[in-house]
Each structure stands twice: as structure tokens, then as C-alpha cells.
Amino acid sequence: MLGLEQERIVRVERCSSRRVVLMVELDDGTARLVKFPDTDTELDNDYERVVLGMLRELDLSPRARQAVPHITACGDGTRAIALDVVKDCDSLRELTQRDPAVDVTHLVNLAAALADLHKAPIAEAYRKYPEWLLHPPVPTNTLLTPYEYACGAGLDFDVYLRVMQQLEPEFQELHAQWRPDTIVHYDLRDDNILFPRGPGSDCPVRLIDWELAGFGDPCYDVGYLVGQFLVESVRRHGDVEALRTARRNARTFLSAYRALTGIPDDTELRILRYAGVALLLQAAMRLQQLGMLTQVGHLCLLYGKRLIADPTPKVIMK
Known part of the structure; x- marks a missing residue:
């Protein structure tokens, strides 16, 4: 059904x-990625198939389409889909694990692809799919019922909740500024960003896993990526070089995106706030998965709060 004849298949992994x-x-040296629907009842849908179909209809630049x-x-x-594959790739996570200082060319190519997607x-697509309007992943109201408070996830839930309540005015502002200006990936984690190995590839960067995509503020994707770089420095807390390298990665990527899009200063501040949101989401994930924040979670909470409350460029420009 997917056009993959048995005799042509060399290997399946x-x-x-x-x-x-x-x-x-x-057998011709190409490959396909075959993805089946998620068995989780809440995620069992064809959303990625529909999103990628919609992206194919958009007027994308060649760089964004690649x-x-x-x-x-x-x-x-089977509701499976077959996707084209750029073989011999490394994810952003794999690159930073080998060398925290990401190649400048990779960072510029990532910024360029994202800038083109956001343009x-x-x-017309939003009129066709108005239900794809996304919202910032932070609440506008942090008041909880006694039951919600009593059943909060993890031992440090009260610490996490206190920070969230202190940031409620900033969260409301982010919601007020949110507009369906562009297509937003909404899940640009480091393992969803692929770079080909070796020179000469006609696809300098590939963004995968579009299940959560929709319409929203492009600042979220950019800020989420900046936050991803800062999380790396938090994981190596105490290592001065790790902090310097993380800031260098974030600064290079953001400078390239700013040069390609001409964003004003107030937009850059919103990007830094979403970088803080990315750090808060890291803290929330640790709280849910481990039952406690741990040192990394506490630091993500602390730095995330600082970025959201005071989104000054000096945080990454030092």
C-alpha cells in the first residue's frame, strides 16, 4: 500500500x-521512514499526515520546503505514512553531546529554514483549518481547586506552583500577544532537528515530527530553541565553559534569525520570554516523570522565571 515492494527492501530498522x-x-540507495499512528488513545490520529499535506500546499521557499x-x-x-528521508543525519542532541559548541553553519541554516517557514x-490555510489555532503552553489563571492542589504531581509541586502563580501577569500578556501569524512547529526539541553529515548535502536541515503543529506566534518556535540551548548549560551547572558555549549557540542562532527577519526589539523580548517558558516546561517534565524537581529542575525553574519576568538580551549576550 505504501509502494515499498518486498524485493526492493534491503534493510528495515x-x-x-x-x-x-x-x-x-x-536497493537504489534511498530510504523511507514509515510511521504508524500512536497507540495512545489521546494521540491516535492522522494529524501529522494532515499537517504535512497542508504544508505541501503552502507557498514555501525552496529552503523551507527542503x-x-x-x-x-x-x-x-493501516493509516501509516511513508516519508522521504535525508540519510546519514545527526540530531541537534547528538551534536551537542559530542561537542557542545554547535557548528555555526548548522545554526545559520536552522535559523534560515525557520525564518522562511515563518514567512x-x-x-487561506487558516481559514480552512481554524481549529488548528494553538495557544501558549502556559495558563492564564493559576488558581487551583483544593483537589487540584492536593493531587499535584510530585513532592515539589508547591514550589513549582508558587513560581507559576508569581508569573501569572506575564502569562496573561503572552496570551494577549498571541496571534495566528504563521505555522508553528510547537515541538522543536533537539531530537526533532536533523543535520546531514558531510558537506554537499542539498538539504542543510530537516525538521521532523509535526504532530503538534498549528497556527500561532513564530516567537514561540524561536524562543523554544533558545531555551533548548540554555537547558544544556543548566544540565552542566557549575561548568563555566558550558554556560559560555550555550550562550554562544543561542546568540548565534538568534542573531541569524534576527538578521533574516528584521524583528524589532520588543519581539526579541517576547522570544526570550518563550525561552523562559521552555525552561519551565523542562522543570514540569521532571516533576511529572520523577516526582521531584531535582537540582536541574530547580535551576530550570529559577532561570525560567528570571527570563520571563525580566527578558533582557544580556542573559544570552554576555
């Missing part, structure tokens, strides 16, 4: 993922 994802290598996976076939019976006109 199961990828690390919550859902069933297979890397299928073919950064987005292309659906080569759909299996209506794509979406008015």
Missing part, C-alpha cells in the same frame, strides 16, 4: 519512538 516507526532502506518531510505514500488500511503566507 526499528527507530526509538513511542509509536511504531521503521527506517526502510531500498526542511519539511515529504509524504511519499499513505496506507489507508510563508497562511491566511
